[in-house]
Every structure is written in C-alpha cells, then in structure tokens.
Amino acid sequence: MVDVKRIQEGKYDLITIVGEVDASSSIELDNAIAEAIKSGNKAFLVDCTSLEYISSAGLGVFMSYIEDFKKNDIHIVLFGMNEKVRNVFEILGLDQLLTIRGEKEEAKSAL
Amino acid sequence: MVSLFSFCKHIIYYLHGDLKMISRKAIIRLSTLLAILSWVSLVFTDLSIVFSSTSNVAPSVGANIPPVLLSLFIISIFVYYKYRIEKAESINFVDLLWKVFVSGLVATIVSLLFRLLLNLLGNTKLAENVIFLDFIYLINLGLVIGFLVSTFIVWKRLILYQKSKFLMATWKIFEYGLFLSLLYNLIDLPAFSWFEDVYKGILVLIGVVLSANMKWVAFLNFKQKWKGILLIALAMFYLGYFTFTLTGFAVDISEVTTSFQDFRDSVFLIAIMSFIFVYSLFSLLVILFNLPTSSVFEQKLEEVVNFQRLSQSIQTEQSEDRVYDILLESSISTVLADAAWIEEIAEDGKSIFHTHNIKEDEIKRIKAHFVANDVKGILDKGSDRTKNLGKHLATLKGTHFRSMMAFPIYVKGKQEATLALLKDVSDGFNKENAKIIDTFTNQAGISVENFRLLSEALQNERYKEELKIAKNVQSSLLPKELDQNKDFNLVAFSEAADEVGGDYYDTLKIDEHQTAIIISDVSGKGTSAAFHMSQMKGVFHSLAQVGMDPKTFLTMANNALSKCLDKASFITTSYFVINTKKKVVDFARAGHCPTLYYDSKLKEWQFFQNKGLGLGILRNSGFENYIQLNSFTYNPDDIIVLYTDGITEAKNSKGDEYGYDRMLDVVSKMADKEALGIQDALINDLYKFTGTPVIDDDYTTLIIKFK
Numbered sequence: 001m002v003d004v005k006r007i008q009e010g011k012y013d014l015i016t017i018v019g020e021v022d023a024s025s026s027i028e029l030d031n032a033i034a035e036a037i038k039s040g041n042k043a044f045l046v047d048c049t050s051l052e053y054i055s056s057a058g059l060g061v062f063m064s065y066i067e068d069f070k071k072n073d074i075h076i077v078l079f080g081m082n083e084k085v086r087n088v089f090e091i092l093g094l095d096q097l098l099t100i101r102g103e104k105e106e107a108k109s110a111l
Numbered sequence: 112m113v114s115l116f117s118f119c120k121h122i123i124y125y126l127h128g129d130l131k132m133i134s135r136k137a138i139i140r141l142s143t144l145l146a147i148l149s150w151v152s153l154v155f156t157d158l159s160i161v162f163s164s165t166s167n168v169a170p171s172v173g174a175n176i177p178p179v180l181l182s183l184f185i186i187s188i189f190v191y192y193k194y195r196i197e198k199a200e201s202i203n204f205v206d207l208l209w210k211v212f213v214s215g216l217v218a219t220i221v222s223l224l225f226r227l228l229l230n231l232l233g234n235t236k237l238a239e240n241v242i243f244l245d246f247i248y249l250i251n252l253g254l255v256i257g258f259l260v261s262t263f264i265v266w267k268r269l270i271l272y273q274k275s276k277f278l279m280a281t282w283k284i285f286e287y288g289l290f291l292s293l294l295y296n297l298i299d300l301p302a303f304s305w306f307e308d309v310y311k312g313i314l315v316l317i318g319v320v321l322s323a324n325m326k327w328v329a330f331l332n333f334k335q336k337w338k339g340i341l342l343i344a345l346a347m348f349y350l351g352y353f354t355f356t357l358t359g360f361a362v363d364i365s366e367v368t369t370s371f372q373d374f375r376d377s378v379f380l381i382a383i384m385s386f387i388f389v390y391s392l393f394s395l396l397v398i399l400f401n402l403p404t405s406s407v408f409e410q411k412l413e414e415v416v417n418f419q420r421l422s423q424s425i426q427t428e429q430s431e432d433r434v435y436d437i438l439l440e441s442s443i444s445t446v447l448a449d450a451a452w453i454e455e456i457a458e459d460g461k462s463i464f465h466t467h468n469i470k471e472d473e474i475k476r477i478k479a480h481f482v483a484n485d486v487k488g489i490l491d492k493g494s495d496r497t498k499n500l501g502k503h504l505a506t507l508k509g510t511h512f513r514s515m516m517a518f519p520i521y522v523k524g525k526q527e528a529t530l531a532l533l534k535d536v537s538d539g540f541n542k543e544n545a546k547i548i549d550t551f552t553n554q555a556g557i558s559v560e561n562f563r564l565l566s567e568a569l570q571n572e573r574y575k576e577e578l579k580i581a582k583n584v585q586s587s588l589l590p591k592e593l594d595q596n597k598d599f600n601l602v603a604f605s606e607a608a609d610e611v612g613g614d615y616y617d618t619l620k621i622d623e624h625q626t627a628i629i630i631s632d633v634s635g636k637g638t639s640a641a642f643h644m645s646q647m648k649g650v651f652h653s654l655a656q657v658g659m660d661p662k663t664f665l666t667m668a669n670n671a672l673s674k675c676l677d678k679a680s681f682i683t684t685s686y687f688v689i690n691t692k693k694k695v696v697d698f699a700r701a702g703h704c705p706t707l708y709y710d711s712k713l714k715e716w717q718f719f720q721n722k723g724l725g726l727g728i729l730r731n732s733g734f735e736n737y738i739q740l741n742s743f744t745y746n747p748d749d750i751i752v753l754y755t756d757g758i759t760e761a762k763n764s765k766g767d768e769y770g771y772d773r774m775l776d777v778v779s780k781m782a783d784k785e786a787l788g789i790q791d792a793l794i795n796d797l798y799k800f801t802g803t804p805v806i807d808d809d810y811t812t813l814i815i816k817f818k
Binding site: 060063092 | 730768
C-alpha cells in the first residue's frame, strides 16, 4: 500500500510517498506523477523518507516519465531514500538519470 | 357361445393392453367391423322375434340371442372408443368435450332423420307397423350406445386426471361392475329380479361417488370454461333427447309385444346413462361456479410460470439486460400493469431504461414530479409501495397513469435498478401484487448476481489458463543444456514464481575460444513479462553470435528492445564474454544486480561496482554513455555468481529480506566446492530462510567456476 500526496511549498510542489510501491500500488504513483505533470508546475521535490520498498514496477513508473520530464523542462529531485531503496535505484542506474539527494535542503538547492 | 366366450377373453386382454402385438389401428378396425356385424345381426334376430311374437309364429331364433348380440355390440363399441379416445395423446379437456359433442351431434342428426321419415309417413300402415318401429328403435339404440360409450370414455379421462390410488381402485370396480352387468344381461333369472335393482343401485351410487372428481375443471381458463359449459349442456341435451326418444319407442312397442330388446331392462344402459347424466350435471355446476374465480387461478399460474422463467434466465440468458427484460415482461403480465419501466442505474449517472408502453421523457417527468413533491421512501425496502403514489400522480398533468408501484432491485446489497409499474386506474395495485413483484425483483437481483459470478469465474479461468501458457512459454525459453568448456564449469538454477516472472539466462558458443553468457530479469510479471523475455532471447541469439563486445551488445540490445518494450517496462541484464584463449572475461552490466566474484589468488569475494543502466530505460542514443565495459583475467578456481533480485529480495515471514550479506555468507564458505555444490548450498539456505516453498518472484542463479 502506498499513499502519495502533493502539496505546494513555495516555488515547488512537494510530493510525499509513504509506504510500499509494488505492482498494484504503482498505479497510484503513476497517477500522482501524471497529475503533477499536468498541473503545469516545473519544479518538484519527491520526499522518499517514508518510502519503505519499491519494486521494479515502481521503478518502471519513474523511468517512464524521464522523457516527459526532459521534454517539458521539469526539474524533479528525489530525497530522503533509505539505503535499501537507494540501492535499488542505483543498481538499475536510475540515479544517473534522476537527481537524488540525501536531505531536503540539499534537494532544494539542487532544483 | 364358446366363440363368444373366447372373444370376451380377448376383449379383456385388450382392455389390459396386454396384447400389444395387434396395433391400435387394427384393433379399431376390428372393433368397427364387429360392432357393425353384431348390430346387423341384432336387428335381424330381434326383428324376427318381434315378428314371430306378433304373428304367432314359432320363433326361428332363441330369445336369448339378441341380448348376447347387444352385449357384443356394446363391447365392440367400447373397445373402439377406448382406442380412439382413451389412448389418444392429447389431454386437452376442451378437445375431449368436443369429441363428446361431435359423436352426440352425429347420433342426433341420424336419429332426427328417421324421426322425420316417421312423421312423413304419418298415419300410414307402415308407420304403425311394430316391426318398422322396432327397426327404428334399434337404430336409435345403436346410436345412443355409441354416444354413451364415447362419453363414458371421455368422462373416464376427466375423472382420472391427477388420479390417486383410491380413485383408480374405485374406477376399476365401477368398470368391472359395468362389464359384469353385460354378462348378467345374457342370463335371464327372474328369481333374482330384486338383485337387478340392487346391482343397478350400487352402480349408480359408485357413479355418483366418482362424479365428485373434478380436478380438471380448475385447469380450464375462462374461455375454455365457457366452451366446456356449452359442450356439456349440449351433451346433456342429447342424453335427454335420446332417453325421451327411446322411451317413446319402447312404450309404443311394448304395447304390442314385450319380447323386444327393451333398454329399460338393461342394467348396463341404465347405470351408464345415470352416470353420464350425473357427471355432466356435476361438471356443469362446478364449471359454472368456478367461472368467477378462474381469473385468479389463471393469474396464480401465470405467476408461477413467470417466476420460473426468471429463475431460469440465469442459466440460459446471454446478458443482464435480458434478465431485466424478462422481469419487465413477467411483472406486467402478472399484475396486468398498463405500463412499466426498469431503470438500470449506471455509475456515470446515465441510466438505461427498459420500457413498456411509456416514453423516456414521460418517465423523467414522473420522476421529476416526485422529486419536486418531495415524495420519499418509495424505493426503500420494506415500505408499503402501494401507498400514496397514486395521489401524487393525480397532481401531475400530462400523464394518464393514476397508480404506481416501484421496487428497487438489489445486487449484492447495492441498488442497481428500479422497477416501476403503472396503471391507468387509481388504486390499481393491491398488497398481493406488491408481494409477488417483490419476490420477482429479489429473484432478478439474484439472477444478475449469479450471472456476474459466472462471468467472473469464467474470466478467472481464462486468466489462469493464460498464466499457464505464459509459464510454459517462460520455462521453454530457458536453455535445456548450457555450453560447458574445459576451462570452466557452469550450473544454473531457476524456479519460477506462481505469478509468472521474467528471469532469463542463456549461453552461446561464439567460436572455439569465446562463450557468451547472459542473465536477465524482465520487469513486471505475467504474460507480458514472458513476452519480453522471449524478445530478450531473440536479441541474445541474434547479436551474441556476431561476437561483439559486451558494451556494444547491450547498446544494440537497448536499441532493439526500445522499440518493443511497453512504456514502463525495462530489462536488467549482465552480459559476459569468456575468452578461454586469452583467459579474459569481458563484461558489462545493464541495471542488473551486481556480479559476485571470487578471486582465488587473493581469496577475496567482491561485488563488482561497475556502472550500468537497465535496457529500455533510456530509449535514445545516449544509452551507451551509461554503460561500462569491464574485463578481468581469470585464474583456475575463480568463481562468478550471477543471480536475480528474486533471491536478494526474498522475504521471510517477519518481512526481512534475504539480502546481499546472507548470500555472500553462504557462498563464501563454499569457495573450494564445485559450482553445483555452491548452488545447492545457496538454494538450500534461501529456502531455509524464507521457510516456505511459495515464492513471490523468480529465483535464478548462474554460477561459473573456472578450472
């Protein structure tokens, strides 16, 4: 189960992912990101502090939007991942395509 | 006499239907012939007796012959009608009564023709001749016996409709009693004349008792009842007419002579006449009294039939719409509504209407009217649905309906549709109506629910079948044999999860010195994963044989797969080319789990930390920038352990992951073992850790030990 929330915080939108993203809950994540892109905002922070697990389907969601982010000139920074989740991103190589930071402040300045 | 006796024996056989060798047609023909023969001889013998008695000439035939012939005639007629009417397939009561009417009509017309002839003759000598009178009397007697017997057989079928054991027994006694009376007619025993009256009385009494069986009347509809009354009344009229005519002749003839066949002496004829009369009278009265209530019975029958149709609709119908259509039809015909509609409430607010005699805009007007007048509780379960609705309709202009009932249709506790029934008259529905329609709507709800369950079950079955195919495809894609080499030993293990995953490994001998090895994990599960896995296999077998370096291989594989993978799918891969001539391994990683390597010289285990990006993640030319080409020189006893994330992410009941450390722990203790030993140790430890044979994601390992 996963809970995805998006709130506006100054210049950027903050997306918080809480829980586990597996094959079934990845649909929710997908919808949230699709909505975020539709909103027209160009800057997003993704809070992964409470993201406990992400499966390949969840990674697939992030991956599928990389092109869209580029095309629409959207800046998105992920932060606060635990070691396990970060490892999963790194093994797949997504850390090379997405901006991933440790703390929120770091993430803000990376925007 | 002997021949008569044997004939009677045969007749008894026929009555019991034991002689099946003779066909029904043959029996009918035979009995017709016998009837004609016996009647003609009866006429001759009786006339000659009458003649001899009136002209004082010694009779040439014995006085006991005519009664025998009469009995024979009756039995023949009996057999004839038994096979004509009783064995007929049709059980339509009106048809049976029609047969009685027709045989009576024919007999009456013939009889009337002779009466006309007699009237034309007036007071001529011939008209007063007793022999001529006896002749006409005998013709009438033959006709009346035909009519009586046919009616008797019809009455039998009517009485025995929905018979009980007791009724059957009583009827048999009655029939045998009548038959015995025919035999009794043959013997003239004046000493027992009182017995004759008692016998007659008993038969008449049984006839009256039997006449109480009128179950068939209830099954006639209103129209059929009217027809029945008419036909039975006519049959009674015939009976009266014949009794009157025969009595007239008998009185006239008995003034001259007593030695003719007086029907008044026959126990059989009196008993059967009284029986037919009593039963006709009874049924006439019963039908007459049943007339006003027949519509109720018809309606009940309709309800039962409709209910059955509704419950059967689940097995036979193709769609939910059809169930609603049947509900609509059944409800209308059951409560005789003037109009009706069913509104299927769709989730998007657009309802589907099934209507009868009403247009959608009128429905909307009525609904709007109810909303405007704040009429609530119509569609609640348990409320009295016949109350007050008519009053509200009365205030709505532009509709001629004055009463209305509405019922919700629940499927799994959720209201899915509404049934509304309308009548032109006010107070057109009663509580009985509401109750029956309530059961109808409940049944319709169940039918729809069952229908959905059935479709779901079918869908599940289809899905399972699909999974089975996917699993077969997946396992058939894995190699049966791996390419071994004098320089290394290679073992692989793969266990697919129930929900088909997409793990793939393979080897290919490029040339004498080079062998390509691949391990892949397709994202996602199910049929699509199996599909992508087969694409990966295609890519591997077409590119690897060219002998390109691992980085080029992965770049070209990415190009090829980018065009066929769906948007959110990717494939992680590690690709190795072992060159046994140079003792070098070239490798590259595309997002796959880091390779575990044992350096036998340093006696050190390590996970290769080379960069990489999963295939299909970046679907343009930039991909190669994210791939590293690595290589190392191998020595004997070096080990490469390849695996998929199904192993490192396998969880135990507490939710802990197996992880890299546990894997390294087990494998590192086995460095001096052969590849197979290492594999067994790893897999055993993995299953021990999870504690269950059920796996969430495929377990795949490929272990290479150099020699």
